[in-house]
Amino acid sequence: MKQRLLAITGLALSISAGFAAAEPTPLKEGKExxxxxxxxxxxxxxxxxxxxxxxxxxxxxxxxTLAGKTVINEQEMRTTLMTWQTEIRNKRTEQQKVQGEKNKKEGEDFLGANAKKEGVVTLPSGLQYKVLASGKGKTPTTNDTVRAHYKGTLIDGTEFDSSYTRGQPFITPVTRVIKGWTEALTKMKVGDKWQLFIPPALAYGERGAGAKIGPNAALIFEMELLGIEEAKEPAAVVTPVQK
Structure with a gap:
């Protein structure tokens, strides 16, 4: 509760500063x-x-509170905040439900149309892929750790992650990623570059991931399998494509 009070105090000071002057004023180092x-x-x-x-x-x-003269007691404050937090959770749940239904319909329409495009292969699981470049290397198994480059986007083209942008390949055990990735990796050869079209059931489903991947979102990845290497330690969870 003390931490919450400190945080809210900071917010109040920032709000008060905004009301006190039309133009931003330099802040003093330290407390201010x-x-x-x-x-x-x-x-x-x-x-x-x-x-x-x-x-x-x-x-x-x-x-x-600082003056010791509050108009409600601490128990009433706690009850009020708990009720407020419940309202926020319920509101967020409803928003997630509405957004999830919208994303599901848009994803189904997109994948249905995409399946008819030239070069697109649809697997029994619903995963779709298109070969952009072919390699001649080995195919990973579920026991392998792979090194890959990728770019992930939503079906509207919004990019949410890219190892190319970071300038560093992604290294991960084949089974430590979303289902759509695992299935694709165990069919690719080193040197292959595929475009993946992943239905939500093989991605993040109803929960979504991060700020950009909403519930029931279908995802698109460009993925380049660079190599297979021995797994020394479990890969850290550092990107949205991991479980």
Missing amino acids: KISYSIGMSIGSSLKAQGADVDPDVLVKGIRD
Whole structure:
């Protein structure tokens, strides 16, 4: 609770500073800058949650607490915050449901049309792929660790991750990635470059992943299998394509 109060205090200070001057004023190092930074962090969190708060009442709550003269007791405060958090969770769940239904329909339409395009192969699982370049190397097994380059996008073209952009290949055990990747990798040869079209059931399903991959999102990957190497340690979870 003390940490929460400190964070909210920072937010209140940042809000008060915004009301006090039309133009931003330089912050002093130390307490002032720390308070403002905490306020920015909490403000970003509240904004991301879609929290509807009254800045004036927020500041009053802080001032009253510091003065030891609050208009509600601590138990009522806890109950109020718990109710608010439940409302936020319920709202988020409903939004996820609506977005998931929309994504599912759009994904089905996209994959249905894509299956008819020249060069696209549809496997029994629903995974689709198109060969962009052919290699002559070995095919990985589920016991192997592979090195690959990839770029991932949504069906509208929005890029959410790319090893090319990072300038470093992705190394992972074949079974430590989404199902669509595992299936594709065990069919590719080293040197192959494929375009994968992955239905949500073989990607992240209803839960989605990160800020850009929504629930029931179909995904597109360009994947280049660079090599197979011995697995020394389990790969760290560092990219959206891992489980």
